[in-house]
Amino acid sequence: MAYNRSDWSKHYDEGRGFRPLRDVERDLLARHVPAPDGGRALEVGCGTGELTAHLARIGYAVDAVDFTEGALARARKELGSAKVQGVRWWCMDIERDDPSELNDDGYDLVIMRLVLAFVSDRTRVVRSLAARLRPDGALVVITPVVANTPHERRRIALDEDEISLLTEGWEQGERCDADGLAFLVLRGPSGSSFEAVEKSRPEPQAVLGACVVVTDEGGRVLLGRSTRGMWELPGGHLETGESAQVAAVRELAEESGLSARPDDAHLLTILHDDRADIRRISAVVRVTAWTGTPEVREPHRFTRWEWHDLHTLASLGRIFAPSAQAMEAVWPGVLPGLPPVHSYPHADAPPPVGGEQAEAVRLRHKMADAVITKG
Known part of the structure; x- marks a missing residue:
């Protein structure tokens, strides 16, 4: 959901707030x-x-974080040090700012009340916060529910x-009702839990498709949460007369x-594996420049789009197998243990931009030597 600091500062400057904390909470x-x-x-x-x-x-x-000075100014005024001891106030956008100023020793409790619906990359943010929990610590999310x-x-x-997506990847999860709000207590964030999964048998004509690899300014890769309960790169079938590059641009916009x-x-490589009795060919296309903001354009296929850090991909759970293979082709070692696939590199493809440059050059040199088979 789109939001900005000025809108929220105005909200607080006008004296507005949110649902008061209740006894049940x-x-x-x-x-x-x-x-x-x-x-x-x-x-x-x-x-x-x-x-x-209350905490x-x-x-x-307590380290209390909000991304609007308007909220923090009211908090300091209404709950000054004379009234509340042991609180540090931080003006920080937890989704975009550097969190290095937060407590290095971790937290026994991380809590988000009435805020998660306003976060765009919820899965990434929640996993980042989970990494700050101490042993036996808990993440608590209190949120309105659509049904109520x-x-x-x-x-x-x-x-x-x-x-359901929020609770994936935790060893323990409890849900309570708090006067119509969902009160979630999550403990024990798991490490590597991804699983490359398959869909149903492809249609016979759907033998050639494009997997689109797009990263943001922070080097995070764009993945969509599909209605089939897995993560996928943008992409899809090539239409009559299309190149893989044209198909990639079209599918990226449509989805x-x-x-x-x-x-x-830029075409990086062609991946070839077998799905049932169909030869599946996936063109891995790297898009190096783009505009816009990710949004769900095909709600029958995807429920959301998120930017994901490369080092967290192996903990995402279910990833569509061709998408997993495509990311492994771009960043070798990011998703180890995948089934074998034939790779036919395009040696003239330019390297990706940004922090991936050195690794991409090394990979291109490796790919240019010979056609490889990964296992």
Whole structure:
């Protein structure tokens, strides 16, 4: 969901807030995440600090983060040091800013209340926060649910598919009802949990397709969460008369809304494997320049688009097999243990841009020597 700091600062400057913290939420916090000795908590999206103050009163030292100065100014004024002890206030966009200033020793509790629906790359953000948990720590998400939210306000809520995705990759997960809000307690983030998965048998004419590899300014790769419950690169079948590069640009626009020129789409390699009795050919196309913001253009196929750090790909769970093979072709070693696939590199392809340059040059030299088979 799109948002900006000026809109939210105006929201707080006008004296508005959010649903007040209720007794049922306080009781659930006391039951599921009581403060241990020396306990430290991180609240993301603290707003005017009502929950932060409660956490401090029950024994946590709290780092309270919000990306609007308007919210923090009200919090400091209404909950100053005389009223609340052990709180550090941080103006930070947890989705985009460098989080290095946060506590190096980790947190016993990370909590997001009424904020996750406003985050674009939810999976990446949640996994980044999970990495800051101490042993036995918990991530708590309190969120409106679509089923309990009026239609005109459902933009602030998560549906059941989003909640299910949120809980993937945790050893323990509990869900409680907090007066219509979902109260989620997640513990034990797992490490490597991805699984390359297949769809049903392709249609006979669908033997050639394009896998589109796009990265943002931070080197993160764009993946869509499909309605089949797996992550996929943008891409699809080549239409009559299309090149792989033209098909890649068209599919990228149709599926995610990003615009690119065929001149900025570069064929890196052709991957060939067998799916049932069909020879499946995947053209791996690297798009090096694009404009726009990812959005769901084909809701019957995808539920969301997110940018993902390369080092987290192996923990994403189910990834469509050709997408997994394509990313492994671009960044060898990022998804080890995949089934064998034949790779037919395009040695004249220019290297990717940014921080991937050195690795891409090394890979191109390797690919130019011979046609390889990966196992």
